[in-house]
Amino acid sequence: MVKEIQLRIKLQEETKANILEIKAAQWLSIPRKDITSVKVLRKSIDARKPQIYFNYKVAVYVKELAPEQSDYQFNYQDVSNKPEIHIVGFGPAGMYAALRCIELGYKPVVLERGKNVQDRRRDLRQINQFHNVNSDSNYCFGEGGAGTYSDGKLYTRSLKRGDVRRIFENLVYHGATDQILVDAHPHIGTNKLPKIIEKIRENIIQYGGEIHFESRVVDIVTKNNKLQAIQLKDGRELTAKALILATGHSARDIYELLHKKEIALQAKSFAMGVRVEHPQQIIDSIQYHCEGSRHELLPAAAYGWVEQVRERGVYSFCMCPGGFIVPAATANGEVVVNGMSPSKRNNVFANSGIVVEINAQKDLQKYEQYGALKGLQYQKDLERLAFTAGGRTQTAPAQRLTDFIDGKLSPELNPTSYQPGLNSAPLHSLLPKAIGGRLRKGFAQIGAKMHGYNTNEANVIGVESRTSSPVNIPRKENLEHPEIEGLFPCGEGGGYAGGIISAAMDGERCAEAAIQNLKA
Known part of the structure; x- marks a missing residue:
């Protein structure tokens, strides 16, 4: 038998041995020996009054063992020779779009204007110590996006936009502490997040995806309102049938490009x-x-x-x-x-x-x-x-x-x-x-x-000033831009997310939508 219950533990009780088992047995009115395990599902602090409590939501296993394996499994597969989906931006939306493509058997080709997390550090030092801003590599642009070196807070209110738990479990799969599955306001920390992002990158490449750093998109080529290609600053032109635009809320040149090309914005x-x-x-x-x-x-x-x-x-x-x-x-x-x-x-x-x-x-x-x-x-x-x-x-x-x-x-x-x-x-x-x-x-x-x-x-x-995008890139119910076939605005840059988790969920949704579009 498994029972989910709420427990309140006084601050002074928190260090007492087996306090959760003791409280759970009292709450359920059963002998403590019948409890085989107590799994913490959620933990928060109630400090509204001088007596501070830790609030717990727990699963109490009575005369049965708790499962050892997560309900979430990530079945990545080799996509080296599979159809391509292009993704502009390697922040949370772009990363999770790429991972979802691999799960579904499509090859992500990621174009990121900034540098990888290690090389990016030198550009952050240039800003902090020498006041010199690299317009392609800074606290907003580069591997992992704006969250990499500005906290990694994972709290979200966007519970109806997708499977929040799946996003958290995926972060744990790539090296985050499982404490983020429990905390009411989960947080990784800017000192730990880069390693997790590196692991995500390695995973994408291992399964056949491509990630191109210092590859700034300067034009989106269309014909008869249908996506044709992507042009890069270095002169390359990549043929593309599906493009997930996950550039973040600070990629102003992308907004200006779309505006100049008279592609609908709001x-x-x-x-x-x-x-x-x-x-x-x-x-x-x-x-x-x-x-x-x-x-x-x-x-x-x-x-x-x-x-x-x-x-x-x-x-x-x-x-x-x-x-x-x-x-x-x-x-x-x-x-x-x-x-x-x-x-x-x-x-x-x-x-x-x-x-x-x-x-x-x-x-x-x-x-x-x-x-x-x-x-x-x-x-x-x-x-x-x-x-x-x-x-x-x-x-x-x-x-x-x-x-x-x-x-x-x-x-x-x-x-x-x-x-x-x-x-x-x-x-x-x-x-x-x-x-x-x-x-x-x-x-x-x-x-x-x-x-x-x-x-x-x-x-x-x-x-x-960069709390969210001041521009919305519209999209239809199938997440495609209403004017450009094959273009999928995504995440914070499109105006559809407000943080790491909501952006990641939107990235997954856009990957699924782009794949459906290619299949049609």
Whole structure:
């Protein structure tokens, strides 16, 4: 017999030997000796009150053994001589599209503008230390996509878009810890994710797929609204019958290419704002109701909040406990910030994007001349403004948090994890009122709920602008572009995902759709 039950374990009980078996026997009113195994299905922390609990969802095996093997099996096969499906981009959507192609007996040919994870490190060092941005290899572009060196957070609300568990099990298959199958907010860490991505690449190549790095697509050739070929920056032209476009939300040249070729695009709503960095100890004290250091069993505390300010959402985004702020620009002449955490989340700072909803229909009237690319142009303008205010390098403009709320220039700034450095600037007045004014009000509102959050020990750093794509590439019910036969917009770049897991699920769906198209 197997019973799934919910258990609540006090923080003080967590280290007690066999506590889950003891609690499960009590809950089920059976002798403890009848329990052969307790398998943890989900674990979370409830720290809403001073008494902190660990919440468990467990499967209790009574007088029978738990299965040793996962329900998920990945049956990859040799596709060396099978029909080809071309995939542009090797982030989560592109990776999982390629893996799914192999499972279904088709050969993926992946074209990635950036470099592999190891070579990519040198370009990240160029940004952090020398403020030089390689437009093809940076925190957004390269093997694994934007998630590789900016955290690897796996939490998703996209539970209806596909089999979430399958994506997690596949990551474990390729080397991730099975803890991600349990944690309510799973996370791999930027120090561990590259090895997993390397394993995925090796697996794709082992089974006959192709991955071409430093292969930037510069044109998509069509005839009579049907895909014909792909042209690369180095002059090569590849004949293609099915193309999965999984380029991510920062591949602006792809949007501009499609716009120039009059291939249908749509402006979509997105969000922009700043990144806020606190000492981790402050967030711990707020979330765990403690003074001084948090309990040794508790991870670095995270937070999430959302407020409504003048009919727009103001909310936290991509919160990184025990993390770092990184320069996420994809070209020189712009400053963009993002956050990441190592697997142990043991840095002394916590950071989070705090962003404002931008309604594509109501908030961008001054940009109507750019048509479907109006949100993209709005992003560009704010990133250039940040570049100028930061000192025309990758140094970012910043302000102490309460100074930002009060509208005062900060005479000095706090220490930061952001390696290129900070420059004091009046972000409260530099940001458009639609963003800056709402942020100030949003901070004031949340400060009344999270006492201690609004402090001058925190920095506000600009700008957080790459939360999602400001452009949607439309597609039909069969996931094909409505105008171009054989073109399948995919993942965050198409406007169909919002993180690693949802992008991976969309990649699988697009692979299945492209295969069905070839079979038709």
